[in-house]
Amino acid sequence: MTKYIYKSHKLTVFLFILAPYFFACTDEAFVTELGEDTFLHPYDTSTTEIVFRTYQIPPTLGGHGDLYFGKKSVYQMPLTLFKVATFSELITSSMLVDSAHFEMTLDTSKTDTVLDEMPLTLGYFESDTLYSELESNYSNIDWIPSEYPELSSFTAVDTSTGLTHVRFRVDSSFVASLTDTANEEQLFIVEAAENLSSMLAFHSSESTKNQPVFRIFYHTAADTLADTTAVPIDSTVTVNIVDDLSIVIPPPLNATHFDTTLSYTGAAAGLRTLIRADLESLGIPTIAVVIAANLILPVAHSASVLTSESSAEVQIFTLSDTVDSWLWGESVLEEDPFDHLIVAGTISPRAAISDSSFILDVKDVLQSIISERVVEDSSITNLGLKLMMVSSTSVFDYVALRTGDSAGTAPRLEILYALP
Numbered sequence: 001m002t003k004y005i006y007k008s009h010k011l012t013v014f015l016f017i018l019a020p021y022f023f024a025c026t027d028e029a030f031v032t033e034l035g036e037d038t039f040l041h042p043y044d045t046s047t048t049e050i051v052f053r054t055y056q057i058p059p060t061l062g063g064h065g066d067l068y069f070g071k072k073s074v075y076q077m078p079l080t081l082f083k084v085a086t087f088s089e090l091i092t093s094s095m096l097v098d099s100a101h102f103e104m105t106l107d108t109s110k111t112d113t114v115l116d117e118m119p120l121t122l123g124y125f126e127s128d129t130l131y132s133e134l135e136s137n138y139s140n141i142d143w144i145p146s147e148y149p150e151l152s153s154f155t156a157v158d159t160s161t162g163l164t165h166v167r168f169r170v171d172s173s174f175v176a177s178l179t180d181t182a183n184e185e186q187l188f189i190v191e192a193a194e195n196l197s198s199m200l201a202f203h204s205s206e207s208t209k210n211q212p213v214f215r216i217f218y219h220t221a222a223d224t225l226a227d228t229t230a231v232p233i234d235s236t237v238t239v240n241i242v243d244d245l246s247i248v249i250p251p252p253l254n255a256t257h258f259d260t261t262l263s264y265t266g267a268a269a270g271l272r273t274l275i276r277a278d279l280e281s282l283g284i285p286t287i288a289v290v291i292a293a294n295l296i297l298p299v300a301h302s303a304s305v306l307t308s309e310s311s312a313e314v315q316i317f318t319l320s321d322t323v324d325s326w327l328w329g330e331s332v333l334e335e336d337p338f339d340h341l342i343v344a345g346t347i348s349p350r351a352a353i354s355d356s357s358f359i360l361d362v363k364d365v366l367q368s369i370i371s372e373r374v375v376e377d378s379s380i381t382n383l384g385l386k387l388m389m390v391s392s393t394s395v396f397d398y399v400a401l402r403t404g405d406s407a408g409t410a411p412r413l414e415i416l417y418a419l420p
Contacts (some may be wrong), residue, residue, distance in 0.1 A: 040289065040418035048410045049278035052263040052403045053326045056253035057336050058140070059270040062133035062245035064395055065207040066107050069120060069192035072199040072396055073305075074251040075268060079191045081131065081141075082205075082244035084214050088179040090237050095218045097172040102188070102241070105210035106164040110201035110394070114164065117155055118200060119193035122168040123148045127187035133243040139334055141247065144189065163210065166202070175216055205244050212241040248395075253329040259400065260328055262300050265314060265389045266398025273401065274323055274338060275316075276384035277413045279369065288417040290367040295360040297387075298409040299353055303400035307393035309353045314399070315390045316348035316360050317341065318368065319383040340386045343375055350390060357409075358401075366415060 061068075068077040091097070102122060108114060125148040130140070151168045158165065177183055192200070203210040216237040250269045251257040258264060264271040275295070295316065306312050317340035341347075345368040351360045365385070372379040389399060402409055 040420060042291070042416065042418050043288075044414070044416045045282050045284065046412060046414040047278055047282060048405070048412050049281065050403075050411045050413065051276050051326050052328075052401075052411075053274040053323065054253065054258075054263045054265075054328055055272060055274070055338075056250075056270045056329065056332045057272070058137035058332070058334070059248050059250060059268050060135055060137050060245070061248055061268065061395060062136070062243070063206055064245075064267075065204055066110055066246075066395075067104065067190075067202045067204045067212070067244060068246040068248065069190070069200045069202075070112075070196040070198055072112065074257060075199075075396055076249040077192065077199065077246050078249070079189055080244060080246045081136065082188050082190075082212070082241050083127065083185070084178065084188070085240040085242050087214075087216075087237065087239040088181055090239070091175070091179050091216070091218075094220050096220065097175045097216055097218045099172065100170050100175050100214065100216040102168040102170070102212070102214050104166045104190075104202040104212045106166065107201040107203050107207075107210075108164070110199075112198040112200075115155075115200070118153050118166045119196050120153045120166060120200075121191050121193075122151045122153065123189045123191065124186045125189075126184040131187055131243075133245050136245060136247070138247050138249045148189070205240065205242050212244065214239040214241060252332055258329070259300075259303050261404065261406075262303055262400040263328075263387075263403050264398055264400050265387050266305075266396075267389055267392065268395040269398045270332075271398055272336070272338075273387045274319070274326070274384050275387055275411075276323070276326070276382065279366075279382045282415070284370050284415070284417060285419060286371055288370055288419055290363050290370060290415065290417045292414075292416040293361070293363045293366040294414050295348075295358075295362045295385075296412045296414070297358040297360070298402040298411065299356050299358065300400040300402050301356070304398065306397050306399060311352070311391065311393045312389065312397060312399055313350040313352050313391040314358055314360070314387055315350050316362055316365060317386045317388065318346035318365055318380060319386055320378075321383065323384050338386055341375060341380070345373060346375070346380065353399075358399075362413075370417075 067080045070077055125145050128143045130143050153166050153168055156165045156167055178186065202212065205211050216239065218235060218237065248268050253271065263273040265273050320339045320341050323338065345364045348360050348362050348365055351358045368380045369382050372381060404410060
């Protein structure tokens, strides 16, 4: 229920001083009837009338700092796809290629068990136009051929750095085929053996160090020796591996793996949650200036999987279309059907767990909704919000949120606003 608060003269003067700031410091100032001499009166209101809908989409992990293989808890990581950067212009006619190998470097900080030999194979085939680092996932890779050439891996430990590498050898004729621009671009697939029961993690092309590479060894000096097997290797060409992503299969969103009374969000789990507070019953006028607004989401710690609470961050996005159903986890969706806006005033700052809750600053989001701000010829209305986990120590982390008043806690939206 809306009510007056903070009757002090000091706060009234404070709001009067700030009034020009609220209406003039943005590129798209909110339209109001307030004059410069108008005093603003503060009000606060809150609601626990909030509905939730958790849903699941196939996770897409392109752009993350690691590549994964094997199994971790209820997750499966059967394969990784990648491309090689164009390098035909780096190989000249005077260079004689001797050998080459693909190389991935183990990320021991995220690997479950370091094995003496890594049970991985490398395959290759003509790249498909349907491949996308940011969109390919376990549900849409049926274009991968059933058969293709495969190469075995071998493990090499760098004695100077202590780094463990997995390499796949190729010969000079393979390098020549890759440099031939008349040939189709190749897509590479690294697969884990089916009996790999733990998880291996390797640095990806997005990692800040030890990125995967394709190394080509060659020589240019003419062989004048009678023994033609003693040709020295003079140099190395290092080519980046790009557009790499691991395919991850998460547990399905059902009562076997998740509590249907909670809401969830997590990257590798493919979990996202829609939220809609009953703003209409609060009766906030469209001319209101939102001074502060917090969405408080209590965390169900026992149902969450968090490597580090301090690094788990979530963010709110404003939906751009109506949600037809608010039923929990009806099915695993092939893609996210709930579009959200990505303009200023429709996205909250990131929030980490504080006092067992996420406290999201939704002031700008609420101001856009309450004032019915126009974006791309459409007014922003209370269609709902999308909650996503945007950062965590492990992509396999997910957080569970309480949606009712269990254990004396309930999600809550608190708003402080001002009117003339």
